[in-house]
Amino acid sequence: MSEELKRTALHEEHLALGARMVPFAGWEMPVQYAGIIEEHRAVRRSAGVFDVGHMAEFRVFGFGAFDFLQRMLTNDLSRISELGQAQYTLLLDDEGHIIDDLIVYHSGDLEYLIIANASNHETDFGWLSARVPADVELVDESARTSLIALQGPEALRIVGELAGEGWEPPSRFTLKEATLDTVPALVARTGYTGEDGVEILTAETNAVQIWRAILSFGEVSPVGLGARDTLRLEMGYPLYGSDMDRTIDPISAGLGWAVPASKSGFIGAEAVARVRESGPATRLVGLTIEGAIPRHGMSVLHEGVEVGKVASGSFSPTLETGIATAYVPAELSELGTRLQVEVRKKTLPATVVKRPFVTSTSLSA
Amino acid sequence: MAHPSDRRYSKDHEWVLVDGDVATIGISDFAQDQLGEVVYVDLPEVGDALTAGDTFGEIESVKSVSELFAPVSGEIVEVNSALDDTPETVNSDPHGAGWMVKIKADNPDEIEALMSAEEYDTFIVEG
Numbered sequence: 398m399s400e401e402l403k404r405t406a407l408h409e410e411h412l413a414l415g416a417r418m419v420p421f422a423g424w425e426m427p428v429q430y431a432g433i434i435e436e437h438r439a440v441r442r443s444a445g446v447f448d449v450g451h452m453a454e455f456r457v458f459g460f461g462a463f464d465f466l467q468r469m470l471t472n473d474l475s476r477i478s479e480l481g482q483a484q485y486t487l488l489l490d491d492e493g494h495i496i497d498d499l500i501v502y503h504s505g506d507l508e509y510l511i512i513a514n515a516s517n518h519e520t521d522f523g524w525l526s527a528r529v530p531a532d533v534e535l536v537d538e539s540a541r542t543s544l545i546a547l548q549g550p551e552a553l554r555i556v557g558e559l560a561g562e563g564w565e566p567p568s569r570f571t572l573k574e575a576t577l578d579t580v581p582a583l584v585a586r587t588g589y590t591g592e593d594g595v596e597i598l599t600a601e602t603n604a605v606q607i608w609r610a611i612l613s614f615g616e617v618s619p620v621g622l623g624a625r626d627t628l629r630l631e632m633g634y635p636l637y638g639s640d641m642d643r644t645i646d647p648i649s650a651g652l653g654w655a656v657p658a659s660k661s662g663f664i665g666a667e668a669v670a671r672v673r674e675s676g677p678a679t680r681l682v683g684l685t686i687e688g689a690i691p692r693h694g695m696s697v698l699h700e701g702v703e704v705g706k707v708a709s710g711s712f713s714p715t716l717e718t719g720i721a722t723a724y725v726p727a728e729l730s731e732l733g734t735r736l737q738v739e740v741r742k743k744t745l746p747a748t749v750v751k752r753p754f755v756t757s758t759s760l761s762a
Numbered sequence: 763m764a765h766p767s768d769r770r771y772s773k774d775h776e777w778v779l780v781d782g783d784v785a786t787i788g789i790s791d792f793a794q795d796q797l798g799e800v801v802y803v804d805l806p807e808v809g810d811a812l813t814a815g816d817t818f819g820e821i822e823s824v825k826s827v828s829e830l831f832a833p834v835s836g837e838i839v840e841v842n843s844a845l846d847d848t849p850e851t852v853n854s855d856p857h858g859a860g861w862m863v864k865i866k867a868d869n870p871d872e873i874e875a876l877m878s879a880e881e882y883d884t885f886i887v888e889g
Contacts (some may be wrong), residue, residue, distance in 0.1 A: 432798055433823075433824040435801060469854065623824060689802055689820075689822060689827075690802065690822055691822070711824060741827075
């Protein structure tokens with residue numbers, strides 16, 4: 398390989414588990430262990446553990462931290478005024494196009510922790526660094542931080558056992574400290590699978606210990622990026638690079654809910670307001686397709702004419718059918734609209750459906 | 763990985779099992795392992811003609827789709843339609859219940875020209 402791929406602290410663990418490794422966002426990551434469908438089902442039925450150490454973590458601290466991030470990010474930080482609270486938010490450019498989607502945690506007094514996509518690590522940090530005021534500390538914590546996700550109906554019980562007696566799990570979309578198997582950690586009750594569960598931050602030097610402690614529970618399976626993608630797609634969660642990129646605004650992407658209309662003064666606010674006013678020309682919709690797997694870039698047709706392309710596409714192990722997202726003209730975005738997807742030489746019928754595609758999970762219960 | 767010696771193998775990882783004048787075709791254990799969990803198998807119809815080296819269908823897993831290449835020429839006399847409902851049989855039993863098509867082979871020499879199990883086992887290691 399001509400470029401050097403980065404490796405997480407758990408690299409050797411993945412090899413020992415027989416993982417198939419692939420390049421992703423400049424990292425060598427496990428795409429699967431036992432198999433994507435098997436791992437997907439393990440998360441829905443029991444618990445799965447994911448190495449997401451490739452993701453980026455930025456810490457923002459100072460008296461000006463709140464104002465700085467209110468200007469940079471779309472969502473309203475005053476909604477997470479209590480310590481520990483988290484929210485999904487977007488980083489937009491001046492044209493109102495999406496640079497990245499993030500989770501921001503109110504991790505401490507005058508302090509916020511941002512978890513960002515590995516694929517946008519340098520872009521995000523560069524963007525924020527160029528705009529951070531002198532009295533706000535912005536630190537890239539990624540290199541010394543490990544992130545491990547534990548998701549599934551059994552996940553909370555397992556993390557509770559690791560945390561020991563007297564530790565109560567945080568409520569949904571909050572984080573709190575824990576000592577897991579003697580390791581100091583931050584446990585966030587967030588995730589990307591649609592199941593209840595946690596994302597665990599620790600020092601990179603403790604990643605292997607935490608990973609092994611979690612896998613010592615027989616109910617937990619190691620899960621790779623392949624199943625991570627099928628799990629999030631079943632929930633209709635967007636993936637940057639697939640469902641949105643630097644040409645897409647939040648309204649077209651269906652993410653207007655992360656951009657409260659009542660908030661102003663953030664980068665991209667005017668541009669978004671204009672799209673809201675006029676209505677977006679295209680919208681991201683969910684599609685189900687029978688007979689083959691829809692994949693990114695395939696043509697979406699209406700009455701034989703191409704009207705868009707597949708954004709995200711995969712197989713839903715829960716529904717046992719193909720599912721996809723696609724940008725189509727707003728007038729074709731109504732539920733039930735019949736479209737077609739060109740899958741190699743065949744034209745297959747597709748239907749616009751509601752997301753999440755799968756509605757019964759341990760989170761929705 | 764030892765593949766059964768009762769059949770011959772192509773470079774495209776298909777096997778051909780002869781019984782009288784009918785030849786059954788499927789994909790090898792090595793192929794199903796490489797593909798991952800199969801979710802769709804796209805096969806031709808009874809009566810279609812296979813030409814050695816041409817594609818005759820597709821097999822799709824979550825992460826990839828592969829073409830099926832005809833190892834020998836012949837007319838299709840039976841198709842394993844059970845794979846429509848249970849495509850995962852290709853993974854669990856690639857040499858048995860995971861068979862794909864049965865043909866009347868045009869030319870027995872084409873079958874002889876394929877690899878033996880031993881040759882195939884060496885081929886997949888050495889590439």
